[in-house]
Amino acid sequence: MTAGTTSPSAGPPRFSQEEMAGRAAALDEVMREAEVEHVVVYGANRSGSGVQWLTGWPVTREAVVVHSIGEQDALLVHFFNHLPQARRVATEASVRWAGHTPSSVVEELRARGAGGSRVGVIGALPFQAFRVLESAVDGVVDLNGAYTRLRLRKSAAEIEWLKRAAELTDLSCAALQERAAPGSSEHELVALVEGSYLPLGGTSYIHYFSIASMNSPDQCVPAQWPGERRLATGDVLSCELSTSYGIDYPGQLLRTFTVGAEPTPLYKELHAVADEALNRIEALLAPGVTPPEVVEAAAVIEEAGFTTVDDLVHGLGGGYLPPVFGSRSRTLEPLPDLRFAEGMTVVVQPNVTTTDGAAGVQTGELFQVTTDGCAHLHRFPRGMGRIA
CATH class of the missing domain: 3.90.230.10 (Creatinase/methionine aminopeptidase superfamily)
Structure with a gap:
């Protein structure tokens, strides 16, 4: 078995907990520099590397991670039948059905006390979802450039x-x-x-x-x-x-x-x-x-x-x-x-x-x-x- 992987029974190979924790810590540092405490990471149609990098779940139809400094990640997944494997793969996150994705993201952010905060975004968030997010928080910060810089040098x-x-x-x-x-x-x-x-x-x-x-x-x-x-x-x-x-x-x-x-x-x-x-x-x-x-x-x-x-x-x-x-x-x-x-x-x-x-x-x-x-x-x- 290749270094850094876990049992293949869950599906695709996975990185170690230490590797995943290091990624979260690196993202936290980017967030502190940008003065945001929460970030929304978006992917759809098998595209959106940030979701997998942070949780281990390869995006299928649609997936969003709500990541906050010091809190467990929330992974919102489409379709409903993708949830069982997503839960087996993204073991460090709280995984649930995305429902109406923009509303679910805002609901999760509000539960984390982010209503009056600036929120970072990684990934190609659709315009409709962006407008919903923008209206619910104190500002949306593009972190795609900073995220890309994190990915340049490999562990x-x-x-x-x-x-x-x-x-x-x-x-x-x-x-x-x-x-x-x-x-x-x-x-x-x-x-x-x-x-x-x-x-x-x-x-x-x-x-x-x-x-x-x-x-x-x-x-x-x-x-x-x-x-x-x-x-x-x-x-x-x-x-x-x-x-x-x-x-x-x-x-x-x-x-x-x-x-x-x-x-x-x-x-x-x-x-x-x-x-x-x-x-x-x-x-x-x-x-x-x-x-x-x-x-x-x-x-x-x-x-x-x-x-x-x-x-x-x-x-x-x-x-x-x-x-x-x-x-x-x-x-x-x-x-x-x-x-x-x-x-x-x-x-x-x-x-x-x-x-x-x-x-x-x-x-x-x-x-x-x-x-x-x-x-x-x-x-x-x-x-x-x-x-x-």
Whole structure:
């Protein structure tokens, strides 16, 4: 059993009580700095990492946590039939049906004496619920930025989960390389990937694919939804694979394979440039390094006459986290004013493409920033691979 988990009988893996208590204490400190004594943490439709981070309950239809300094958390859950498992999972919280969610939140806050207080909010609270909350308290304070900063640096227990997720993601890529063949459809590739980790307790995060003919390419970056396209000899397959351990703790592996043929000169060059960019960033990545320094390290992409479509670097683990930025020729907004720090987990993924967007490759993976550099979480072989 992975470190920091409890018995699997309750459902998804859980962190230790010590880990969860540390999170609550960290949030309490954020609240004191913001001068609020209560915070509402919202999630819906399997989105809203704050709820799980604080209680262990992965959001299903809708869930809200009312957290107050020095009091037990209240977890309000939809739907009613989700309550039994929520109670087994979120053992440190008082769990009940959400009913009319905005009214239930206000009722809970009033029971805690928050009617005349400022209240913090984490998560994408719907407008109707915001208006109800705003009318019931003395002010609503946005704590999303502060919460995101809490999530940037991972605890030792979170790193263990991410290592397991990386192992499962590597297995999915191995299954893809070993079992895909000319004639396999994108839907069948999804089945190959998922079949490798579902029996081992992994959960799906994303798996994106791009299939193109190397002689007449028409796709440069993995697509978010699979289609009917089938692999053929002479194709190139790029993939972005993420399997989670628990919920919202994924690995991420990006690789490119030729199908039944050696790479054409164009694809050989594209991948050589991507490998060089990845190696340069990996050699640089360490505490104190800035996004502009990483962009400069990846300038080999533009120097070779290529560009990128996907993000060059992004944080991952508990959400799609800062810093997020592209290469020099794909800088969509000002570079983040943020230095890399020990404990961050980031994906480095040079998606090197032609400037017309017709051809591209994908390579990279999830790294952990350590005291003096960075560490691999994945073990799948680097470089351009081959299928069949």
